[in-house]
Amino acid sequence: MKIMPCPLNGPRNISEFACGGEVEHLPPPDCDHAAWIDYVYLENNTAGVVREWWYHTPTAYWFVAERDTRTDEILRTWPAGEFLAEFGEGR
Amino acid sequence: MPFALLKHGLTRHRSVPDVFPEPGELKDSYDIVIVGGGGHGLATAYYLAVDHGITDVAVLERGYIGGGNTGRNTAIIRSNYLTPEGVKFYDESIRLYKDLSNDFDMNILYSERGHYTLAHTDSAIRTMRWRAEVNKHFGIESELVMRDDLMKMVPQLDYSEDVRYPILGALYHAPGAIARHDAVAWGYGAGAARRGVHIHQNTEVTGFEITGANGHAGRVTAVKTSRGTIRAGKVLQAVAGMSGHVAAMAGFRLPLKTVPLQACVSQPLKPFLDAIVVSGSLHVYVSQSSRGELVMGGSTDPYGVYMTRSTLDFKEGLMMHLLEMLPFISEVKLLRQWAGMTDMTPDFAPIMGETPVDNYYIDAGWGTWGFKATPVCGKENARMLATGEVGDLIQPFALQRYHDFNLVGEKGAASVGH
Numbered sequence: 001m002k003i004m005p006c007p008l009n010g011p012r013n014i015s016e017f018a019c020g021g022e023v024e025h026l027p028p029p030d031c032d033h034a035a036w037i038d039y040v041y042l043e044n045n046t047a048g049v050v051r052e053w054w055y056h057t058p059t060a061y062w063f064v065a066e067r068d069t070r071t072d073e074i075l076r077t078w079p080a081g082e083f084l085a086e087f088g089e090g091r
Numbered sequence: 092m093p094f095a096l097l098k099h100g101l102t103r104h105r106s107v108p109d110v111f112p113e114p115g116e117l118k119d120s121y122d123i124v125i126v127g128g129g130g131h132g133l134a135t136a137y138y139l140a141v142d143h144g145i146t147d148v149a150v151l152e153r154g155y156i157g158g159g160n161t162g163r164n165t166a167i168i169r170s171n172y173l174t175p176e177g178v179k180f181y182d183e184s185i186r187l188y189k190d191l192s193n194d195f196d197m198n199i200l201y202s203e204r205g206h207y208t209l210a211h212t213d214s215a216i217r218t219m220r221w222r223a224e225v226n227k228h229f230g231i232e233s234e235l236v237m238r239d240d241l242m243k244m245v246p247q248l249d250y251s252e253d254v255r256y257p258i259l260g261a262l263y264h265a266p267g268a269i270a271r272h273d274a275v276a277w278g279y280g281a282g283a284a285r286r287g288v289h290i291h292q293n294t295e296v297t298g299f300e301i302t303g304a305n306g307h308a309g310r311v312t313a314v315k316t317s318r319g320t321i322r323a324g325k326v327l328q329a330v331a332g333m334s335g336h337v338a339a340m341a342g343f344r345l346p347l348k349t350v351p352l353q354a355c356v357s358q359p360l361k362p363f364l365d366a367i368v369v370s371g372s373l374h375v376y377v378s379q380s381s382r383g384e385l386v387m388g389g390s391t392d393p394y395g396v397y398m399t400r401s402t403l404d405f406k407e408g409l410m411m412h413l414l415e416m417l418p419f420i421s422e423v424k425l426l427r428q429w430a431g432m433t434d435m436t437p438d439f440a441p442i443m444g445e446t447p448v449d450n451y452y453i454d455a456g457w458g459t460w461g462f463k464a465t466p467v468c469g470k471e472n473a474r475m476l477a478t479g480e481v482g483d484l485i486q487p488f489a490l491q492r493y494h495d496f497n498l499v500g501e502k503g504a505a506s507v508g509h
Binding site for chain 1: 393
């Protein structure tokens with residue numbers, strides 16, 4: 001069983017969670033076409049350490065996890081507020 | 092036979108037939124370099140040689156032939172997709188598949204079984220009817236069959252109503268088939284090698300030399316590999332799960348996520364299941380191979396990793412659902428399990444054709460639908476590389492479609508939640 005250390009609920013089975021994709025900058029509303037395409041469709045698809053949004057479905061709780069996509073190891077998690085305070089609105 | 096086996100077992104040097112003659116050192120330059128020696132890359136090399144007489148071609152493979160997703164899929168071939176673009180494309184692939192054993196002079200064990208996509212809800216019945224009508228419009232055998240008829244056609248399934256998802260009907264696709272996937276890779280590879288194509292295994296691409304401003308609208312001039320640099324006239328990348336990684340080396344990004352798809356086979360059983368049975372609601376597909384093994388797959392993993400590990404979650408989920416369909420196999424043992432790294436697009440359709448780099452072409456986004464497309468991809472890629480024209484069949488799958496907000500929306504794709 002793969003365990004996700006949830007900042008709110010503690011260690012839980014990963015089947016209770018959904019991955020929300022890599023943390024990205026939301027482009028400003030007046031951005032150009034290419035920036036919007038970039039944000040909506042294009043992926044880094046990183047083979048390595050990524051920071052992603054994760055969602056604990058039973059408690060409807062969003063947070064950020066740092067994970068290595070080559071080894072499937074979860075390295076660190078933050079409550080969304082702490083992550084944004086540390087890294088600002090984006091990464 | 093047993094004595095021959097014994098003899099070879101006791102001697103040091105066994106005579107293994109040389110399917111891929113070792114081309115030796117890399118040449119300084121090739122007209123066409125194909126990155127990725129899976130089914131798609133090898134088929135492209137094969138049709139370049141056969142259809143267009145172009146043999147100054149190198150296929151570069153990091154591992155060994157057939158070791159990637161070509162040897163990791165569940166070998167199902169069908170064309171009953173939902174979009175007109177998808178239906179026409181995969182139907183051409185089936186047409187080519189039927190002649191492959193003859194073309195290769197090698198038996199790929201192509202076996203037409205009939206493909207049943209089960210419907211468990213009224214809305215699924217509606218979608219099946221829609222798919223059947225789209226399919227029939229393009230001349231493909233595809234019918235909606237309701238429960239009473241289905242019980243006679245596939246009597247092995249549990250039709251009771253006290254299950255989570257009772258079976259209401261199915262989309263029946265008579266030409267649905269399975270084939271031996273390794274043989275497809277070997278047939279294309281051997282056919283290409285025999286005609287002069289160089290297949291370099293254990294050769295990893297590490298970068299590209301690209302001229303032009305910031306890699307945009309540039310031209311690729313050379314391919315850097317773990318065994319040296321090769322000048323290249325044109326380059327095709329066909330690397331499935333590593334598509335994003337290789338495209339990044341060529342200087343552009345793709346709308347792809349790499350997600351593992353797991354599968355497994357049971358111990359061999361006497362033949363009892365002729366049909367290929369799929370259920371989208373239960374996330375199951377199952378067929379019985381000519382060796383008697385049940386070949387089983389489910390849905391892609393819930394999140395992406397660059398690994399081919401298997402998980403307990405996958406097996407628990409798959410078996411729970413499979414036993415709802417086939418309760419009598421509960422004592423059957425699992426024999427092997429594995430995973431492949433799929434390159435999933437947001438619209439479940441592939442990415443084929445031109446890229447932001449002039450003479451650099453792509454064959455990616457094959458998610459869970461790549462094996463069945465192998466022949467048509469090879470044919471169309473070869474035509475594109477030889478003539479520079481992007482054929483009508485693959486035009487809708489251009490990378491440009493994301494920039495035009497003109498997605499394909501292939502909801503007939505398997506093992507994905509829609």
